[in-house]
Amino acid sequence: MAQDQASAQTKPAIRLEGIEKWFGVTRALQGINLVVWPGDFLVLLGRNGAGKSTLLRVIARLAKPNSGRILVKEIDIGRHTDQVRLQLGFVAHSSYLYSNLTARENLRFFGRMYRMDKLEVRIKEALRWVGLDESADRRVKGFSRGMQQRLSIARATLHGPDILLMDEPYSGLDLEASELLSTWMREFVGRGKTILMATHDLEQGLAFVNRWALLEKGTIAEEYSGDPGRIRERYKQFLRERRGAFS
Amino acid sequence: MHFLNQVGAILWKDILTEFRTKDAIASMLLFGLLVILMFHFAFEPDSLETEKYGPGLLWVTFIFAGMLGMNRTFAGEKENDNLQSLMLAPVNWGAIFTGKMLANLLFMLMAETVILFCFCVFFNVNLGPRLGWVALITFLGTLGFASAGTILAAVSMNTRMSDVMLPILFLPVALPAVLGSVESTAAALTDPPGEALGFWLRFLVVYDIIFITLPLLLFDYVLEE
Numbered sequence: 001m002a003q004d005q006a007s008a009q010t011k012p013a014i015r016l017e018g019i020e021k022w023f024g025v026t027r028a029l030q031g032i033n034l035v036v037w038p039g040d041f042l043v044l045l046g047r048n049g050a051g052k053s054t055l056l057r058v059i060a061r062l063a064k065p066n067s068g069r070i071l072v073k074e075i076d077i078g079r080h081t082d083q084v085r086l087q088l089g090f091v092a093h094s095s096y097l098y099s100n101l102t103a104r105e106n107l108r109f110f111g112r113m114y115r116m117d118k119l120e121v122r123i124k125e126a127l128r129w130v131g132l133d134e135s136a137d138r139r140v141k142g143f144s145r146g147m148q149q150r151l152s153i154a155r156a157t158l159h160g161p162d163i164l165l166m167d168e169p170y171s172g173l174d175l176e177a178s179e180l181l182s183t184w185m186r187e188f189v190g191r192g193k194t195i196l197m198a199t200h201d202l203e204q205g206l207a208f209v210n211r212w213a214l215l216e217k218g219t220i221a222e223e224y225s226g227d228p229g230r231i232r233e234r235y236k237q238f239l240r241e242r243r244g245a246f247s
Numbered sequence: 248m249h250f251l252n253q254v255g256a257i258l259w260k261d262i263l264t265e266f267r268t269k270d271a272i273a274s275m276l277l278f279g280l281l282v283i284l285m286f287h288f289a290f291e292p293d294s295l296e297t298e299k300y301g302p303g304l305l306w307v308t309f310i311f312a313g314m315l316g317m318n319r320t321f322a323g324e325k326e327n328d329n330l331q332s333l334m335l336a337p338v339n340w341g342a343i344f345t346g347k348m349l350a351n352l353l354f355m356l357m358a359e360t361v362i363l364f365c366f367c368v369f370f371n372v373n374l375g376p377r378l379g380w381v382a383l384i385t386f387l388g389t390l391g392f393a394s395a396g397t398i399l400a401a402v403s404m405n406t407r408m409s410d411v412m413l414p415i416l417f418l419p420v421a422l423p424a425v426l427g428s429v430e431s432t433a434a435a436l437t438d439p440p441g442e443a444l445g446f447w448l449r450f451l452v453v454y455d456i457i458f459i460t461l462p463l464l465l466f467d468y469v470l471e472e
Contacts, residue, residue: 064471098326100264100267109259109260113336113337115252115337
């Protein structure tokens with residue numbers, strides 16, 4: 001879908017070439033090759049310890065790969081780290097928020113870190129977008145988990161990144177907050193932007209994605225693209241086969 | 248310019264957080280005042296003893312009170328994995344170090360000002376015309392401590408028992424600065440100021456240059472896995 005349209009005319013949003021990551025004697029990622037196109041909503045599925053979070057951390061340059069190359073819009077992150085970081089937003093299960101600052105102060109701080117112009121206007125827009133404009137001057141420590149996650153998304157997207165990396169963003173969210181999050185993600189991808197999300201939750205992860213990659217023991221065991229219903233069926237079949245192989 | 252803007256943002260954030268929580272300053276002040284009080288009752292010093300032991304007592308109080316504050320340096324960054332969000336931003340990691348170091352310096356100087364005042368009251372010291380020298384020595388000594396303490400707080404942040412690890416790492420590194428600070432304070436408190444004052448002040452300046460430059464060069468390695 002997005003892949004077919006994009007490949008003919010645009011650069012990949014992310015290209016991973018032979019990514020390896022070791023923690024001591026443990027190989028967390030084993031020669032990962034992956035191309036993600038603008039407009040893709042790609043979900044990384046896998047069990048705990050499969051390497052999903054490590055892969056996202058490596059793409060965000062929170063951890064250096066031992067070998068391989070990461071290109072974001074064909075720019076090598078190893079050589080132009082700051083340039084690439086302006087293109088990336090990261091939402092993790094930690095909120096990355098300062099609990100003793102207000103919502104507005106948190107965004108102002110991160111805006112200054114990203115050297116943004118018209119910061120106050122963008123903060124106002126971001127807070128309205130996530131429905132926190134009325135809580136803008138309340139300290140974050142009084143926020144519910146759902147409000148923190150909404151503010152966390154505002155923080156991650158304040159600088160207008162084209163690529164959003166999300167690590168288990170649904171964890172700890174109630175039903176209403178989960179639905180809001182899904183709506184925002186759909187809007188984000190609808191604007192031709194890219195999401196790469198790690199999850200182990202089949203239902204949350206596959207609601208409206210167009211691609212998935214299954215990670216097992218640090219490698220991509222299987223990749224699939226298409227409509228969400230088919231992806232869900234294929235994933236369940238994959239799990240049944242795996243279970244059969246172990247029984 | 249971006250570097251200074253980012254340093255300013257980190258400093259502003261730390262000051263705002265500190266003035267809301269008062270974690271570092273309150274613990275440094277309380278500890279410092281208690282130590283000064285204990286030394287006062289333990290020694291009941293006369294003017295000769297104060298001249299001899301006063302600078303040492305003062306700087307021991309500064310150092311141990313300062314370490315309580317330094318232990319808090321990265322506490323706020325660990326709270327919600329905030330340090331990772333700083334690392335994700337297009338920010339020179341040296342700016343993170345500089346902002347944190349300046350915040351530590353400011354909080355320590357604020358606590359030290361009150362501790363110094365109490366020291367003068369309890370030990371009957373009239374700084375008078377030597378106030379300028381003592382202020383300069385306090386600034387130079389604290390700058391070195393804040394700089395060395397900030398990078399070592401970053402090193403110890405992810406270790407088990409980080410509260411214990413920081414003093415173990417910090418005290419040997421701070422030893423030359425303690426020596427320089429104590430000797431220069433002792434020289435400044437004599438009337439007229441001793442000849443050694445110039446030497447020990449230069450010693451502190453060299454220590455500060457080394458311990459500001461080295462952490463700036465090494466901070467990336469400390470933050471990286």
